[in-house]
Amino acid sequence: MSKDTIIKVEDVSVSFWQNNVGVYSLKDLIVKRKNPFKNKRILNDINVEIFRGQSMGIVGRNGSGKSTLLRTIAGIIKPETGTITVNGTFAPILAIGAGLELELTGYENISMLLALYGTSNAATKQEAIDKISEFSELKSEVLRMPVKQYSSGMVARLAFSISLANDSDILIIDEVLAVGDQGFQAKCMEKIYEIKHKGKTILFVSHFPDDVMKICDTAILLENGYVTHAGPSRDICDNYKQLF
Numbered sequence: 001m002s003k004d005t006i007i008k009v010e011d012v013s014v015s016f017w018q019n020n021v022g023v024y025s026l027k028d029l030i031v032k033r034k035n036p037f038k039n040k041r042i043l044n045d046i047n048v049e050i051f052r053g054q055s056m057g058i059v060g061r062n063g064s065g066k067s068t069l070l071r072t073i074a075g076i077i078k079p080e081t082g083t084i085t086v087n088g089t090f091a092p093i094l095a096i097g098a099g100l101e102l103e104l105t106g107y108e109n110i111s112m113l114l115a116l117y118g119t120s121n122a123a124t125k126q127e128a129i130d131k132i133s134e135f136s137e138l139k140s141e142v143l144r145m146p147v148k149q150y151s152s153g154m155v156a157r158l159a160f161s162i163s164l165a166n167d168s169d170i171l172i173i174d175e176v177l178a179v180g181d182q183g184f185q186a187k188c189m190e191k192i193y194e195i196k197h198k199g200k201t202i203l204f205v206s207h208f209p210d211d212v213m214k215i216c217d218t219a220i221l222l223e224n225g226y227v228t229h230a231g232p233s234r235d236i237c238d239n240y241k242q243l244f
């Protein structure tokens, strides 16, 4: 692995056990010994190399394996075969509100996650809290409410704003902007663009080719768990558009 490589995915395949039978009872399993689960290949022999400071988009139809690939790179899913080497720290924004405790208030969630990111100094912490609340545009009375009372757009605002406070080498973003309103989406895109220009590495899943072309230098197109195209993001987005 060259010293400029930050993520290397080599010959990675992932399978999931899925129940393809539909109606299925415990009796079938015990008495008839029918196994309704099938091991389905979701990712096939994926090879991707991402260099430090590079932004890579992942595009493909629903169910093509984009989230599974991000989750495998983030270490949440163990590949069946192959290896993944990550040479840096990452802030995964993999699902709307992932990592937030619903019973806690917005402020309590901010404090908890800042502690996890290692921000312990009181002044730095207060500065981070101010930045997060300002970016989220959530009023202080909202941040004092338990997150379970938030709308999905408010959860996205909080989660995204907190993730940005994590000064990691790699930002992994999985279609989480979709639920925010247009104003917040545009603001997040500007922020991601700014982070890219600071030289951070970005992995970006989106169904919007314009966003992928704006943020990403390169991209891959996944079809049924295979990388069918890889190259400059503009070319790959053209390939993606031709699928429809």
Ligand SMILES: Nc1ncnc2c1ncn2[C@@H]1O[C@H](COP(=O)(O)OP(=O)(O)OP(=O)(O)O)[C@@H](O)[C@H]1O
Pocket (backbone or CB within 6 Å): 016, 017, 018, 042, 060, 061, 062, 063, 064, 065, 066, 067, 068, 069
């Ligand atoms: N935990 C799981 N158990 C079983 N099957 C799964 C699991 N997670 C994903 N899958 C299956 O893997 C396939 C790929 O899903 P994935 O979420 O990676 O696709 P995607 O390209 O991100 O789709 P979308 O654009 O809809 O978000 C789908 O067929 C899905 O049903």
